[in-house]
Amino acid sequence: MQAAQHAHNPALAPDRDWWRGAVIYQIYPRSYQDSNGDGIGDLKGIIERLPYIAALGVDAIWISPFFKSPMRDFGYDVTDYCDVDPMFGTLADFDALVAEAHRLGLKVMIDEVISHTADDHPWFKESRASRTNAKADWYVWADARPDGSPPNNWLSIFGGSAWQWDTRRQQYYLHNFLAEQPDLNFHNSEVQDALLDVTRFWLERGVDGFRLDTINFYFHSEGLENNPALPPDQRNDQTAPAVNPYNYQDHLYDKSQPENLGFLERFRALLDEYPAAAAVGEVGDSQRGLEVVAAYTAGEKRVHMCYAFDFLAPEKISAAKVRTVLETFGKVAGDGWSCWAFSNHDVMRHASRWAAGEADRTAYLKVVSALLMSLRGSVCIYQGEELGLTEADLAFEDLQDPYGIRFWPEFKGRDGCRTPMVWDGSAPNGGFSTAKPWLPVPPEHLASAVSAQQGDEASLLEHYRRFLAFRNAHPAFAKGDIEFLAGEGDVVAFTRREGNEQIVCAFNLGSSPAEIGVGDGRSLQPLPGHGLSGQATEGKVRLGGYGAWFGRFA
Structure with missing residues (x-):
C-alpha cells in the first residue's frame, strides 16, 4: 500500500488537544459544490468553498465518504478504502484539499466506514468464494438453522433480517444495514490489521482525524444469541424510525460488545503516533448510548470523543432534556468527552424537526445554535444548518435513498436533509451546479442562500459567524x-x-x-x-x- 509521505515536524508543537471543544463542520460532498457540471458535488467543489467555511470560524471539517463505491448507500458502501471515487475526483484532488484547508487553518477529518464494506469489495468477493480461502473468515458467516431460517433474530436497521443467504457458500452473512453491505468480522485480527493499515494510509496523506461510522457495530457476540424483545413502552426511534421493527429489540448481542474496547485501544495507539490526530465515533444505541460513549472515550487509550443520538432524535429539545442529558453524561462518563450535534446527513434537519411551530423560526434557531455551541463538549454543524435550511419534501420519484424507498411514505428517508447547498439564490440550482442536481434544490431554500444572508447582520448565517467568534474569544466554552x-x-x-x-x-x-x-x-x-x-x-x-x-x- 503506497501513501504520500508527510514529515511531522515537532518544532511546530501542534496542539494534541485541539479536538477538545472543537467546532466541526460536516460536508456531505455529493451536495456541497459541483465543479465539473455533472450534478454531483466533488472535492474540487469543496476546495472552492473552503474560504467560506474558514470565515465561519469553525476549527475543522468532516467530509462524508468519497471513496470508491457502487453508491447503493452513497459512499457508506466502500469497494476501495484507499482511493477516491471518480465522481468526486482523484487522490491528487484530495491532497490539494488537505493542503488548502491547512493553509486556511482548518483541520480535516474524514469518514471511516469500517464496520462493513460493499458486497463487491475484493475482500468480500474472495470471502464468499469458498469456506476455505484466505479471507473466508473476514466477514460474519453462519450456518442456517435446521429449518433453513437465519441463525438468529437479529434485524437490519434498513428493515428485515440482518442475515442474507449466499448461494456460493450456502451460509448466511451478517449485514446490519443493506444486504449489499456485509459486516466485517472484527474478531479476526487480520481484519483489524487491514483496517489499521487503511487508517495509516490517510494519516500519511495528512488528515487530522476521523469520524468513525457506526463505531459500536464493529463487534457482534460470537455466540449469536437472540436479542430479547423490548417492552413497547421502552421503544424509541433514536436509532431507527418508528415504523421500523428494529426498535422492537433490546440489541444486547448484535452491537456494543465489550471486545470493541481492545480494538479502539489499538486504533488510538496508531493515532497517537501522529502529532495531533483525533477521532469522533458515532454511537447508535437507543438503550445505552451515553454509557457506550462513556466507555469508548474513558481515559486516553480509546477514541477521543463520541456522539450519541440524544439531540438527533425526533423529540424536541427542551431545557429539561438539555440538563438531563448533560448531567447524565457527566455522571456516567467521568473523564469522557462527547461531541454534540442537532442535525446531520442521517436525520431530519432540526429547522423542521424542532422549529416548524415556533413563532419566530429564525430567532429560535439562533438561540438553540447558541446553546449547542455553549455546551461542554465538541460540536458538529451540518452544512446548511447555518442557513436555517429546512427538510426538503421530495416526491417519491425524486428519492435516491434506499432507506426512504423501503419505508415510504411513513418514513421518507434521508434525502430531505441531503439536498444541495444553496449558494446564490438567483443562480440556476442555487449555484450548486450548472447541471440538473442529483437531488432537486427545493425552491423554498433559495431565499435562504448564502448570497441572501451574507452581510445581513440579522441573518442566521451572520449569527453563526458572530457567535463562533464570541465562542473562540472565551476558552471556557471549549474546554x-x-x-x-x-x-x-x-x-x-x-x-x-x-x-x-x-x-x-x-x-x-x-x-x-x-x-x-x-x-x-x-x-x-x-x-x-x-x-x-x-x-x-x-x-x-x-x-x-x-x-x-x-x-x-x-
Missing part, C-alpha cells in the same frame, strides 16, 4: 467545566469554568419572556459580542422570547 443553575420552564442556565474564567450562560427556548435567578444576588456583568438579547440585575437575568444572556459575576 471548561459545566455546572447547571436552577431553572424552570423553557429556561436552561449553567456556568462554564476554565481556570480563572467563569461564564454564566442563560437561554430561553420559549417565545414568552422569562426570568431566572442566579448567583444569590451577586452583581452580574454582561459579556458583549454574541448579539442575543437579555438583561441582568443583581442576581436575576431577564430574557426576551428566544433570548440568551452571557456574563460574569462582578
